[in-house]
Amino acid sequence: MRSAAIQLEGIGISFGGLRAVSDVSIDIAVGERRVLLGPNGAGKTTLFNMIGGQLTPTHGKVRLFGEDVTALPPHRRAHKGLARTFQITSLFQDASVEENVHLAVRALSSTRYGMMRGAAAPGPVWERVRALLDDWRFTSDRRTRVCDLSYGDQRKLELAMAVAGEPRVLLLDEPTSGLSAMETESVVTLIKELPSDVTVIVVEHDMDVAFEVADRFTILQNGQMVLTGTAEEVRNNAEIRRIYFGEGE
Numbered sequence: 641m642r643s644a645a646i647q648l649e650g651i652g653i654s655f656g657g658l659r660a661v662s663d664v665s666i667d668i669a670v671g672e673r674r675v676l677l678g679p680n681g682a683g684k685t686t687l688f689n690m691i692g693g694q695l696t697p698t699h700g701k702v703r704l705f706g707e708d709v710t711a712l713p714p715h716r717r718a719h720k721g722l723a724r725t726f727q728i729t730s731l732f733q734d735a736s737v738e739e740n741v742h743l744a745v746r747a748l749s750s751t752r753y754g755m756m757r758g759a760a761a762p763g764p765v766w767e768r769v770r771a772l773l774d775d776w777r778f779t780s781d782r783r784t785r786v787c788d789l790s791y792g793d794q795r796k797l798e799l800a801m802a803v804a805g806e807p808r809v810l811l812l813d814e815p816t817s818g819l820s821a822m823e824t825e826s827v828v829t830l831i832k833e834l835p836s837d838v839t840v841i842v843v844e845h846d847m848d849v850a851f852e853v854a855d856r857f858t859i860l861q862n863g864q865m866v867l868t869g870t871a872e873e874v875r876n877n878a879e880i881r882r883i884y885f886g887e888g889e
C-alpha cells in the first residue's frame with residue numbers, strides 16, 4: 641500500500657451547539673486524487689479548514705506524511721508542503737498577473753532556499769514565473785492587473801499560485817465554481833496534468849468534473865462520513881443519486 645499523505649483520525653469540531661464535523665477518519669495516499677462530496681452544509685469546507693490549519697479540531701488528529709500537525713498553524717503546514725485555494729479568490733487585485741505569481745514563487749524561494757526577501761537570484765525566480773505562466777496557458781497579458789482579469793482567469797491564476805509553491809498536498813475548494821464550460825475544461829486538464837506524486841484533495845459540486853479528476857471519493861452528510869469509495873460505489877450510492885441526480889424525489 642502507498643504511504644499516506646493525509647490521515648484524519650476521528651476528527652471533529654463544534655460551533656456552539658452545532659456539530660459541524662464529527663468523528664471523520666480517512667487516509668489519503670501519496671499521489672491520490674480525492675474528491676469530497678456532500679450537500680450544502682455537510683461540512684466539506686470545515687473539514688478542509690481542519691486539514692489546512694485554519695481551524696483546529698475539537699477532537700481527533702490530523703497527520704501530514706505521518707506527522708501529527710493538529711496544532712500547527714497554516715503557515716507551518718505550508719512549509720511542510722501543504723497548499724490550498726479558497727472558494728473566494730484571494731489574489732492581490734491591484735498587482736499584475738506576473739507580480740502575483742512572482743510573490744508566490746519568491747515566498748517558496750525564501751522558505752526553501754533561505755534567500756532574503758527581494759534579494760538574491762531574481763533571474764531564476766522570474767524564469768520560474770514565466771515557465772509557470774506558460775504551463776498554465778494564460779490567455780491574457782501577464783502585465784494585466786488582476787482586477788481587470790475575467791473571473792475564470794482569476795481562478796486559474798489562483799491555482800497557478802498554489803502550484804508555484806511546489807506543494808506535495810494541494811487542497812482545492814470548488815476550483816471550477818462560476819466558470820464557463822470551456823474554463824472548467826481547462827482547469828480540469830491542468831489538475832490532471834499535475835505531477836503524479838502531488839496529492840490533490842478537491843471539494844467539487846460538478847459531478848462531471850468530480851468523476852474526471854478523482855481516484856476516490858469521500859461523501860459527507862451532516863458532518864459525518866457516509867462513504868469513502870470508488871466512482872462505481874459513488875454512482876450506486878442512493879444518497880448521492882438523490883442529491884446530485886435528483887432521483888427518488
Ligand SMILES: Nc1ncnc2c1ncn2[C@@H]1O[C@H](COP(=O)(O)OP(=O)(O)OP(=O)(O)O)[C@@H](O)[C@H]1O
Pocket residue numbers: 655658660678679680681682683684685686687
Ligand atoms: N465559523 C462557523 N461558525 C458557525 N457555524 C459554522 C461555521 N462554519 C461552518 N459552520 C456550520 O457548519 C456546517 C458545515 O458547514 P460547511 O461550510 O463546512 O459545509 P459545506 O459542506 O462546505 O457546505 P457548502 O457546500 O455550502 O460550502 C454548516 O451547518 C455551517 O452553517
